[in-house]
Amino acid sequence: MKRIVTVQDISCLGKCSLTVALPIISAMGVECAVVPTAVLSTHTMFRGYTFRDLTDDIRPILAHWKKEGIRYDAVYTGYLGSKEQLEIVGEMFDDMKKDGAIAVVDPVMADHGKLYPGFTKEFAAGMAALCGKADVIVPNLTEASFMLDVPYVGDNYDEAYIKDMLKKLCGLGCPSAVITGVSFEKGRLGVMAYDSRTGNYFSYFNTHLPVSYHGTGDIFSSSFLGGLVRGMGMEKALTVAVDYTVECIDLTMKNPESNSYGVDFEAAIPSLVAKL
Numbered sequence: 377m378k379r380i381v382t383v384q385d386i387s388c389l390g391k392c393s394l395t396v397a398l399p400i401i402s403a404m405g406v407e408c409a410v411v412p413t414a415v416l417s418t419h420t421m422f423r424g425y426t427f428r429d430l431t432d433d434i435r436p437i438l439a440h441w442k443k444e445g446i447r448y449d450a451v452y453t454g455y456l457g458s459k460e461q462l463e464i465v466g467e468m469f470d471d472m473k474k475d476g477a478i479a480v481v482d483p484v485m486a487d488h489g490k491l492y493p494g495f496t497k498e499f500a501a502g503m504a505a506l507c508g509k510a511d512v513i514v515p516n517l518t519e520a521s522f523m524l525d526v527p528y529v530g531d532n533y534d535e536a537y538i539k540d541m542l543k544k545l546c547g548l549g550c551p552s553a554v555i556t557g558v559s560f561e562k563g564r565l566g567v568m569a570y571d572s573r574t575g576n577y578f579s580y581f582n583t584h585l586p587v588s589y590h591g592t593g594d595i596f597s598s599s600f601l602g603g604l605v606r607g608m609g610m611e612k613a614l615t616v617a618v619d620y621t622v623e624c625i626d627l628t629m630k631n632p633e634s635n636s637y638g639v640d641f642e643a644a645i646p647s648l649v650a651k652l
């Protein structure tokens with residue numbers, strides 16, 4: 377069985393990061409090992425959340441695995457809590473590249489033009505450096521703008537602008553970049569990707585549902601990487617992830633009992649599995 381290691385926080389309630397990555401990756405038939413970066417009582421859109429930083433545990437966890445000879449096919453990083461964690465993960469990437477594992481970074485730190493609570497411009501610069509060490513990165517346009525230190529243009533862009541941003545993201549050092557949450561046509565939303573080795577662009581869109589929920593980026597990244605590690609190839613994995621994410625949002629919108637804090641990704645797992 378293929379094995380992914382995911383490095384991100386555990387928000388005990390709130391359906392994001394590890395509580396999303398674990399079930400989705402497992403459902404896709406891929407082992408999911410975890411390196412928790414922090415324990416929060418909820419994700420940061422709630423008020424009054426607790427936050428225990430686990431930076432000091434990360435190196436010992438990785439050292440133990442190394443001693444045990446544990447290998448993995450991919451590392452997937454999401455929400456990281458400090459600049460020091462960025463450095464540790466950077467070292468992890470340097471180390472595992474020797475084994476041929478792929479590194480995927482979802483630079484979780486911002487959306488809708490704003491950094492999430494607790495993040496700074498300096499952190500964004502550190503995240504850009506980590507992205508330079510990855511094989512594939514999957515920022516949204518806000519995160520891409522912070523990492524490239526360019527103004528966030530909101531909905532005011534065209535395909536040429538996104539293509540240019542993708543090239544600049546690859547200029548950080550990663551061979552492939554994907555920008556999520558992209559729309560060139562009213563009612564359609566999706567992703568655009570660039571592979572700097574071939575010069576190819578790829579885009580895929582589905583219905584743009586008129587809502588915005590928490591945790592959808594984590595759902596997208598987890599299902600994308602699950603597909604990639606299963607050997608689907610970039611384009612198929614992106615298509616499966618976009619369709620799954622949209623289905624999760626659609627089911628949540630239609631469920632009068634849905635939670636306000638996260639989407640019903642569980643309800644669409646059977647259909648994700650059917651896409652494998």
Ligand code: PXL
Binds near residue numbers: 385387416591592
């Ligand atoms: O969904 C991304 C995410 C992950 N982890 C925590 C968050 C967020 C988004 O706000 O707060 C703790």
